[in-house]
Amino acid sequence: MTATRDPVQRNLSHLDELEAEAIHIMREVAAERERPVLLFSGGKDSIVLLRLAEKAFRPAKFPFPVMHVDTGHNFPEVIEFRDRRVAELGERLVVASVQESIDKGRVVEETGPRASRNRLQTTTLLDAIAEHGFDAALGGARRDEERARAKERIFSFRDDFGQWNPRAQRPELWNLYNARIRKGEQIRVFPISNWTELDVWQYVAREQLELPRIYFAHQREVFRRDGMLYAASDFVERLPGEDPFPATVRFRTVGDMTCTGGVLSEAATIDEVVTEIAATRVTERGETRADDRVSEAAMEDRKRVGYF
C-alpha cells in the first residue's frame, strides 16, 4: 500500500482508493449483518474479493464462510484451485450444488446442444441462502460488465424471492451504507462495483495473486460456435460441423464451461494479459459470455429473478 503513495502530495493511487473503498464495504457488511457469506466462483473477481477480505479482517479469520455455487460443469482447473486456495486461507467453504438441485427436482436440466446450467444456478443459490440463513451475500460483480449493472447499488436489496427491483433501490450516499433489512430479506453486496476489468488485472498484478491456469494462454481442444471459441468437453453436445481443433487460448471469465468462450491469445503471464486487455476492443461479457448475448436486456431479466 505504502509503495504506491506519493509521500509529498499524500495522494492515493486509483487502486489504493478502490481497495480502501472495498475493504470499508466488507467491514460494514460484517458489522451490520448477522450472517454474511462471500460468494466465490473461482474467477479473478472473487479471487480479488478473497484478497480484500484478508486485508479487511486479518490477523483474525473472516467473519463469514466462502460459498461456491457449483454447476457441475465447471472447469476442473477452477475446482482444484478453489479447494486449494480456501484451504491455504484456512477459511470455511460451503459448496451449493446445481447437480443436487437437479437430483432433488428443484430444477429441470436443459437438453440439447445449447443446454446450459447457468440459469439453474439461481435456484441453487437461493436455496443455499435460505438453508444457511444467510442475510447478506458478497459478490464480485462490477458495474462495467454490463449496462444494467451500471445502475445497481453497491448494497442491492432483494425481496423474499431474491428479486431485484431497479426502481425501488435505496439511495446510497457518501460511504454511509444502509444495510438494514427485515427478516427474510437479503442483500447482495458488491464491494468491487466501481472496478473495471483492467483495475482487477492491475490489482492481481500488484498483489501478485495466483489465478487458475485457464486465465493464461494454453493449448486446448476448442470448437467454434456463434463466432466464439468453446472448450470441447463432455458437458457440451456439439452440432454437426462443430469439429474440435487445438488452439492457444485464454479465458477472460471462468463461468460454466457450457457458456464461457475463450479468446485466441499468447498472453501467458499477468503482465502480458494486462497489456492485451489495455489494448482490447471488445468488452469482457460481449466477447465470452454466451448467456448475455441471448437478448439485449438479458442481464436485466435474470437479475429480476434473483440471478447474482
Add this chain to the structure above:
Amino acid sequence: MATSEQMLHSALLRLVTAGSVDDGKSTLIGRLLYDTKQILADQLEHIEDASRRRGNDYVDLALLTDGLRAEREQGITIDVAYRSFVTPRRRFQLADAPGHVQYTRNMVTGASTADLAVILVDARKGVVEQTRRHSYIAAMLELPHVVFAVNKMDLVDYSEERFDEIARDLAGLAARLGLHDPHTIPISALKGDNVVDRGDGMPWYGGTTLLEHLETVEIAGDRNLEDRRFPVQWVIRPQAAEFHDYRGYAGQVASGVWRPGDEVVVLPAGLRSRVGAIDAAGEELADAVPGQSVTIRLADDVDVARGDLLADPECPPVVARELLARVCWMSERPLTPRARLLVKQTTRTVPALVDELVSVVEIETLEERPAPEQLVLNDLALVRLRLAEPVAVDPYAVNRATGAFILVDEATNDTIGAGMVVEAS
C-alpha cells in the same frame, strides 16, 4: 494508451454530471467515452444498430449511457448510473444523475461521493431553474470543484458574446452560492468541440477543453489533512494463541494524517490513549492518510467499540445531541416536526427526533422560506434534530466525512434523507 506503470499511479477523480432533460448530458458522456476511445467494438456495434432502428442518420452517442429497460421504453433516464473511464493521466468514476425536477435526490446521491460536478447549461437557454438547483446542490454538498459546460454552442453559431453573457450569469450564481473552484467551458457535445478535442468552432476560446480540465484539476488537497478523525467500523480480535493480545480497530481514515505515537481521544466516552501501531495487510505503516482503510492499535487497553470515533484530543469534534443540519428529503412520505427516525453518521446509528423544520429552500429564488409545515420529496431544508445518544460530529463544511449523515426509516428500513451538519451542540 498509457503504460500499466503510469496508470497504477494515476489518481481517481469521481465526478457527477447534471443537467436538465435534453441539455445533452447523455450525448456529452457518450462523447467523452467515444473520444477517449473507451467504446469497445461490441458496444459501438450495439449503438449503431439501435440508432439505425430509431431512424437516425448519425450514431447517437447518447445511447451509450442508456440503461435499464424501463428507461429505454420511456426514453428517459430514471436513476443514477455509474461508469468508469481512463485516460493516460487519470482514472475517472462518473455518476450520471438525471435532470428532471423530481430527481433532486439522485443528484444529491451522485454528488455525495464526487470530487467535481459537471453542470450542463444549454447555450440557447442560459441559466434556468435547473441550473440553480444543480448549483445549489453542488454548493450544499461542498463539492471541491464545479465545471459549467455550456453546451450546444453550435446552435448559437459558436457565439463568443452569447457565451460571455452566460458565463457572467454563472459567475454571479457561483459567487452567490459560494461554489468552490468554478470553471465555465463552451462545448458542443454533438460536434465534439472542447470536450476532448478542441475542434475548430471556437477559435476565440483560450481555456482548456473539458477533458484537459478533468485530467489536471488538483485534487490532492481536497481532503481534510488537519483534523484527525477515525470512525471505528469493526474490532479485530483473533481467536488464535499467537495473536492472543491483539486488539485492532478497523476503519477508514476520515481525515488527518495518522502516525504511531499520536495522542488519541475515544469519543463519545472521552477516554485517552496513543496510537500504538497502524496495520494494513499484515504490515505496519508509518502513517495513514484520509481514505485509507487500516487497522489502528492503541497503546493502552481502553474500551473501544464500533461506532466510536478516534480523534486528535487537541482539536476534537463536537460531541453533540443536537444538530442543525441541511437535509435533502428523499421519501414519498412527508417529514413533519416530531417525527422519529434513525441517524447514521460515520459508523454510528442513533435514534433521533425532528425538533424543528427551520426553513426550506425555494429553488426559483434561492430564498429560504421559514417554518414549513412539512418536507416533501426532493425538498432541501434546514432542520433541527435531537439525538437519543451523542455523536461526535464536525460541521460538514469543515469535514465531509464526519459532518454527513443519512436518515433511515425505522419501520421500512428505507434511506429517506441525506443530512449535512451546520451546527452541533
